[in-house]
Amino acid sequence: MEASVSLDLPTRILQARQRIEPYVRRTHLEYSPGLSKLADGCEVYIKLESEQITGSFKARGAFNKMLMLAERGPEFKEKGVITASSGNHGLGCLAACKRTGIPLTVYCQKHVDAGKRNSLEEQGATVVLYGEDCVDAELEARRTANLSGVEYISPYNDYDIIAGQGTISVEILEQLPEVDAILVSVGGGGLIGGIARYAKQVKPSIKIIGCSPEKSKVMHASVIAKKLIYEESFDTLSDGTAGSIEENSVTFEICRDYVDEWMLVTEEQIGKAVVFMAQTHHKIVEGSAGVSLGAYMFNAARFKGQKVAIVSCGSNISVRSLQDLLNKYVK
Template identity: 50%
Template sequence: MKAQEMASLVEVAARRIQPYVLHTPLLHTQPMSQLTGVSVYLKLENEQVTGSFKVRGAFNKTLELLSGGDQVKSVYTASTGNHGLASGLAFRTLGVAGKVVVPKTADREKKEKLREAGCDLIEHGTDCEQAETHARSLANQANLPYLSPYNDYHVMAGQGTIGLEILEDLPDVDAILVAVGGGGLIGGIAAYIKTKRPQCQVVGCSPAKSKVMHESAKAGRLIREESHETLSDATAGMLEDGTVTFPMCRDLVDSWVLLEEEEIAEAVYYCLKHHKKVVEGAAGVALAAVHKISPSYQGKKVAVVMCGANISMKNLHKIISTHADTT
C-alpha cells in the first residue's frame, strides 16, 4: 500500500473512532526544551483511554469488521497487555465477544488488568510471536476474524490518527519521535506525515535489547533476531513474516535511534519528576531519543509520542528508588 492510500485510511479512521477515543494533549515541555535546545512537545497518549494509543487501532479495526454487514460474534487477538486492554474495551463497547492470547511471560499486572477488564485470556508461548501465531491459528480454525496488534492496514490507520492530531495542533512540526515494536504506530504516523508534510522527519526509536524492526529496515528485508527483556516491554518481540508494517518502516522512516535501558529509565523518571506523568518504558524510549537527536534539531519543533502509561508498579518503584536521590 502506498503512503497516500494509508493517509486516506487514516482520515477515515479519525472520523470513525472519534466518538470512542480522546484527542490527547500536545504538551510543550519547558524543562526538556531548555536542556536540549530543541522545542519539545509531548503527545500524551499515556492519557488515552485504557492508558495507551492502542485503543485507536483496536476500535478502527473492530468498527471496520462490523461495517461489512456480516454479524461478527467473536474476534481473536494477541497481546502483551496494551493491545488486549484496548481490544477488550472495543469488544465490550461494540458488543463483540473477544478472546485474547497472551504470552505466559507477559507482565503479571497487565494480565490481571486484562482479566479485570473482562477479557477471556488464553496463555500460550513465551513471546509475542508465539502468541500471535497461536491466536491466528485459533481464529482460522473457528473461521473468525483475527485482530492483529500491528499487522493490519486498519489497525495501522487507527494508530496513524496520532499523526493527524499532531499536525492539527502543531502544523509546523519538524520531527516526530516514535517508539517502534511491530511498526503499526510509526507506520501509520509516517504514512500520514509524509503525505501531508513530507519535510517533517520521522524518527524510529527502539530499545537496544529488542530492535528487530530497526535491524530489518537497515537490512532492507525482514530479519530474525532474538529479543531480550527490556523495560520497553510494549515494543518487545519478533515480527510476523510479511507484516504490512515493514514497507512503511523501511521506506518512510527517516532515521533510527537505539536506546539503552538506563536511558529509558531516566526518561520515565523525568516525566514523573518534571510533569507528574506516569509513562511506560516504550514512551521512555521515544523521549530518551531527544537527547540523541538534539544536535541536529537545535531550535526546531519536535513532537514525542508518549505512547502509553501502563508500567508495572514493580518497575516504577525500581526506577523511582534508583533515581530519586541522584537527579
C-alpha cells in the first residue's frame, strides 16, 4: 500500500463527506435497550446504514467515486463504467450513475441473489453473470474494462470507494464521541478499512472489531496469515460479505494495521440477529448486517461497561429469506 495514500486517507474521507453529503443520508445512530442489557453497564447503538439510500452503505463509496469521475470529464458519459458486485455495490453505483449520467455494466457471480439482480436490471443496469465466486466476476470485469478502455470500479479495492465508506466513521464520532468500540461486518474490507482508518486517526483508543461469518472469512484468515490468501467460501446468509478477495487489494494492509480484534459468527447467530432487529427494533436487515449484530449479541460480556456502535450495513434481504428466518427462530 502506498504510504502517502494511507496517511492521506482521513483527509480524503473528510473530502468525500463534503462531496457526497447532498446525495446520501446521514443515518441515525439508534440506542438499543435490548442489546445494552446484555452486558452490565453497556450502552449499545446501531448505525442504521440499512436505511441508507439503496438499502446499503455502498451508496457512499459509489457516489464518491462517480462524482469524482464526472468531474474529470464527459468521456465517462459516453463509455460508461464497469463494476463487479454481489448486489449492494451495484445498486449504489447505479444510483450514482443515474445522478451523473454515466452508463453502468455490472458483473455478478452466477448465483447472485435473484432479487438484487432483478433490481439492477429493472433500474437500467446491464448485468453480466460470470463465475462461481464474486472474485471471478471481479477479475473478469477488470479484464473486460482494461481491454475496452472503460473505467473499472472495484467494490472495495479502491481508495475513493474506501474514503466514501469511511464517512460512516465521521458520523459515528460526531453522534457518539465517547464511543469505545465499533463492530463492522467484513467482506473485501472497504467498509471496515475506511471506518478504522478515520476512527484511529481521530480517537486512537477506540477499538475496531472485524466481524465475519464462519463460512466466509477470507480477510480474517488473511490477517492471521499476514498475507492475502485464498480460502474457500461457503453459502452464507451474509451474501454481501461472502467470497474471495482480489489479489493485492489495498484493503488488506489497512485491516491488518487498524483493526484491533476479529470475531467469527455462525449462521444461527446471523439469523437470530436478523430476527432480533425485526422483533425488537422493527427494522429489516440483511444477513451481512446480522454478522456485526450477532457478533455483539453472542459476545456481549466482552463489552461490559463500554459504549458500543454496531454498523447495520444493509437491508436488502429477500422476503423469502426473511420469512424462513422468522419461521425458524420466532417461537
